[in-house]
Amino acid sequence: MPDGVVKNSSPLRWHNTPLKKILSEYVSCHITICRHIHVKAFVLDTFSDVWARPIIFHTTIGHGVGGALIIDGKIMFGDKGLMGEIGHIVVEPNGPLCGCGNRGCLESLISGPALAERIKNDIKNGVNTCLVNMIKKNDSIKDIIQLWGTAIRKGDNYALKIRNLVGEYFGHIIAITVICYDPNTIILDGYVTEQCSDYLSEKIKEKIKTEVCGVEARDIRIITAVKEEEAYFAKIAAKAALWELIQKT
Numbered sequence: 001m002p003d004g005v006v007k008n009s010s011p012l013r014w015h016n017t018p019l020k021k022i023l024s025e026y027v028s029c030h031i032t033i034c035r036h037i038h039v040k041a042f043v044l045d046t047f048s049d050v051w052a053r054p055i056i057f058h059t060t061i062g063h064g065v066g067g068a069l070i071i072d073g074k075i076m077f078g079d080k081g082l083m084g085e086i087g088h089i090v091v092e093p094n095g096p097l098c099g100c101g102n103r104g105c106l107e108s109l110i111s112g113p114a115l116a117e118r119i120k121n122d123i124k125n126g127v128n129t130c131l132v133n134m135i136k137k138n139d140s141i142k143d144i145i146q147l148w149g150t151a152i153r154k155g156d157n158y159a160l161k162i163r164n165l166v167g168e169y170f171g172h173i174i175a176i177t178v179i180c181y182d183p184n185t186i187i188l189d190g191y192v193t194e195q196c197s198d199y200l201s202e203k204i205k206e207k208i209k210t211e212v213c214g215v216e217a218r219d220i221r222i223i224t225a226v227k228e229e230e231a232y233f234a235k236i237a238a239k240a241a242l243w244e245l246i247q248k249t
């Protein structure tokens, strides 16, 4: 983000937060404020042959939902660093309140926190699922999502119903991005996506087939992002900052 101001972070509930200015009071080095998905896309894809592909849309479903567009090896930031914010496309106008202030954004329906909340509420309301005996009181959002993945693999009907709902919403939005950006590579990333990446990949293909024009002429590869630990991203974020400097020169 060129001015170092975080316009909106739904998971953190930050709005117009001057993060660069705040951090500069504590550290004296160069600071670059980047969306998480931009750093992930840069880190993961530059070290693979994927980066050579002309138009990549790198998506994630984790604490938030987002996307990064990479054209000819260059991440497209947009005017304010907000390009690819697909998590804030409204899919249910009267849906749950999103951290951005709108209702029914994709993120408010299928992000890790949204799904964990839904699962906990449904269990409270007596839904029939093996998750009742699997989820413990102090489980984190990531724990709950991983258990949901286990329930999917066990064939639990409720877990599959939630998976299908994620596929329906996400597939539809990815079909829209295909119309807008015409990518030839779509990368699936994030701890929610990890639980059902094969299913999501097939669902996206189905949605592209039924909702996108000119399908015959398109050659879209859908792949799963390489899994790395968050500490790895922290280390490599420095490289992203350097890369931003290089882009400016």
Ligand SMILES: [Zn+2]
Binding pocket: 010, 087, 088, 089, 098, 099, 100, 101, 102, 105, 107, 108
């Ligand atoms: Zn939103």
